[in-house]
Amino acid sequence: MLNPISAAFKIAKKEKRPALLTYTVAGDGSKKQSLNILKSISENVDILEVGVPHNTPVADGSQIQTSAYRAIKNGIKINDIFNIIKKFKKSRKNKPVILMGYYNMIFQYGENNYINKCKASGVNGLIVVDLPWPENKNFAKKCKSKSIYFIQLLSPTTTDTRLKKIIKDSHQMNYFISMLSTTGGKLKVTPKEILKNYNKIKKIDPKKQTVIGFGITEKTIGKLKSADGLVVGSAICKEITRSLNNRQNPVTNVSRLVKNLKKKTT
Amino acid sequence: MKLKKRIPVIDQGNKLGFWGGKFGGNFVPETLKKPIEDLEILFNNLKEDKKFIAERDKYFKNWIGTPTRFIKLENLTKHVGGAQIYSKVVSDANGGAHKIYNATVHCLLAKRSGKKVICGDTGAGYAGKMLSMAAKKFGLKCKIFMGAKDIARQQPNVKAMKKNGAEVVPVYSGSQTLVDAVSECMRFWVANCDTTAMCVGSTVGPAVFVRICGWSTSQISRELKVQLIEEFGSIPKKLKLYNCVGGGSSSFGFWNEFMDYDKKQCEFIGVEAGGPAKSKKHAAPLTYGSKIGILHGAAQYVNQNSDGQIEETESISAGLDYPGISPLHCFLKDTKRARYTSASDEDALKAYKLVTKFEKLRPSLEPSHAFFVAIVESKKFSKDTIVVVNSCGDAYKDKKILEQRLGIKYVKSN
Known part of the structure; x- marks a missing residue:
């Protein structure tokens, strides 16, 4: 069976638009709310990235940190996260879910246990922020054997030879980090420049899907439409924080934001 | 697991930077792979370079x-x-304090790599103070990340850093101590690694930082x-x-x-x-x-x-x-x-x-x-x-x- 991630890209391509990917932190604002957010936004989202909150995140900017610390403070545990995904998948069986997090959480759970649990809960892909290539070779292989995509990250600092090697080993989806930044930074390069780098990556293996993430907001998303997919994370986390601070319902507010994002990609 | 004789411990890690096959390594975001590799090449060359060692010794003797x-x-x-x-x-x-050795070496390396800014973390404030001193000495701009709790309890060192012209960035996340300062410093480096060198204040962090610090102290x-x-x-x-x-x-x-x-x-x-x-x-x-x-x-x-x-x-x-x-x-x-x-x-x-x-x-x-x-x-x-x-x-x-x-x-x- 085709991995639902690949299927999602196919549908988006058919509709001549980039796939829309969102990132929300599991357990933010509460376990229930984060599940409801996933359910509610999923009608406008092609692929859902679910963040596993970690308390020493070395690549996340302040918005995602705030969400992650809030989720941890609310008592979220790794098994709760698997439960959230399982529940989500019960109602949205074919909606692809990618789990994104830091390696220590996987290491403590045990690589094999983690992958098995992912499989059982319906996770379709994994992004591990601090497990770069070639360190991730073994783990990526294990993922593949369970038909879970291990998604390689590529950055503007990745050299050309390294790009080629990583993409050769990568599964069907790659994640290009738009600029030198933690998540949620202001775009400090032009969309044109980002797309230039993106096209360079695409050329190496056009059959593999490459999404762009970091710094993408309502304002910038329209200018990057030619990519296979676009990830919005911090802007959503920010909206959750804003909603909670104003005692508004994050589910409604985030859904509205995502609907707008979708509009701007079509 | 065995300690080898006649090989410096800092050089006993394997290809991926693991000591004893399991400690250390480079669990870093992709963006840092290249700057870390560049630093590794630079350090591996310079630590065998007699001229560089003479330069280090000169500063150790006359300045430290x-x-x-x-x-x-x-x-x-x-x-x-x-x-x-x-x-x-x-x-x-x-x-x-001993933090001056590592700070000095990092500034010498930063100078060689053409970087104009150096960032660092600090707990007690010594690593930050020394980095601010060395940065001033070698004409580098300096940014120090320090937990807000530590800023409150180690004021003399904070004052010294500021006096040396460093920017002290308070870190309010987590426990507001060293662990959060190091995280924030690494995040800053992720976003600025093209212009900025990073000094990790102890024998921690990605393998090359462990080695540089151990070599220095x-x-x-x-x-x-x-x-x-x-x-x-x-x-x-x-x-x-x-x-x-x-x-x-x-x-x-x-x-x-x-x-x-x-x-x-x-x-x-x-x-x-x-x-x-x-x-x-x-x-x-x-x-x-x-x-x-x-x-x-x-x-x-x-x-x-x-x-x-x-x-x-x-x-x-x-x-x-x-x-x-x-x-x-x-x-x-x-x-x-x-x-x-x-x-x-x-x-x-x-x-x-x-x-x-x-x-x-x-x-x-x-x-x-x-x-x-x-x-x-x-x-x-x-x-x-x-x-x-x-x-x-x-x-x-x-x-x-x-x-x-x-x-x-x-x-x-x-």
Whole structure:
């Protein structure tokens, strides 16, 4: 069976638009709310990235940190996260879910246990922020054997030879980090420049899907439409924080934001 | 797992940077892969380059001031009544602590790589203070990340950093201590690695930072070896080297040159921060058998919960208040080359009182942990045992805490 991630890209391509990917932190604002957010936004989202909150995140900017610390403070545990995904998948069986997090959480759970649990809960892909290539070779292989995509990250600092090697080993989806930044930074390069780098990556293996993430907001998303997919994370986390601070319902507010994002990609 | 002889420990890691196959490594975001590789190439070349070493030695000698003193603590020895107690007064170094060696080397490397800005983390404020000094000396812009809690409790060093022209960035996330400062510093580097060099303040972080720091602080044991031979004619038959261990930079540097000696002749004792006697929290992952985990890019023993969230630490000493520990020390522990134990906040204060009562020495709260264990154990040792404690920091920075905990009379002025 085709991995639902690949299927999602196919549908988006058919509709001549980039796939829309969102990132929300599991357990933010509460376990229930984060599940409801996933359910509610999923009608406008092609692929859902679910963040596993970690308390020493070395690549996340302040918005995602705030969400992650809030989720941890609310008592979220790794098994709760698997439960959230399982529940989500019960109602949205074919909606692809990618789990994104830091390696220590996987290491403590045990690589094999983690992958098995992912499989059982319906996770379709994994992004591990601090497990770069070639360190991730073994783990990526294990993922593949369970038909879970291990998604390689590529950055503007990745050299050309390294790009080629990583993409050769990568599964069907790659994640290009738009600029030198933690998540949620202001775009400090032009969309044109980002797309230039993106096209360079695409050329190496056009059959593999490459999404762009970091710094993408309502304002910038329209200018990057030619990519296979676009990830919005911090802007959503920010909206959750804003909603909670104003005692508004994050589910409604985030859904509205995502609907707008979708509009701007079509 | 085996420690090799005649190969520097910093170079005993495998291709991927793991010591003993499992400690260290490079668990970093993709963006940092290239800057880390560049730094590795630069460092590997320069550490074999005679001209670079001469340059380093010149600054170590004329600017840091080498060698630092090696003194006998006559009164303390008499009071304790066992081993002969000595101290290597590393706090003599310019700035008042061992952190100056690593800071200087990082600035020299940054200059060679053409970077104009250097960023660094700090706990007790010494790493930050020294980096600000070295940055000023070498004409680099300097940015220091420091936990808000540490800023409040280590004001003298904060003032010094600002005076040297560094920007001190308070970190409010998490426990607002060293662990969060290192995370924030790494995040800053992720976003600015094209223009900025990073200095990790201890033998922690991705493998190359562990190596650079260990290489830099090894100056301490190079000096000590010469001084021991001057004092005793040869390396003593029963030598015990006590050092506090937070991240582990001063202890590694204090021991490195003696690595190949049999541990029966030359024993290493690392003293971690046990935290307040009544608290369950501590900063002693080796003593309390914490599990291996990933922190700040490296696999190490680290305080964490079953999910892998890093746990908050507690210690009177900001410089030791770190949930992890250098991969080098994990390696030395598992190969049984070094022995690790801990001292509580109260123990450290007790030792500080005793040392300052008997000697003209003012160890900061970090080495006071080591002094405590050294004093307790020295009682049981024979008279021909030579105990050396690395007094790696000066207590001036701790004056507020000492005043609160012990009263004003224990605050020795400059």
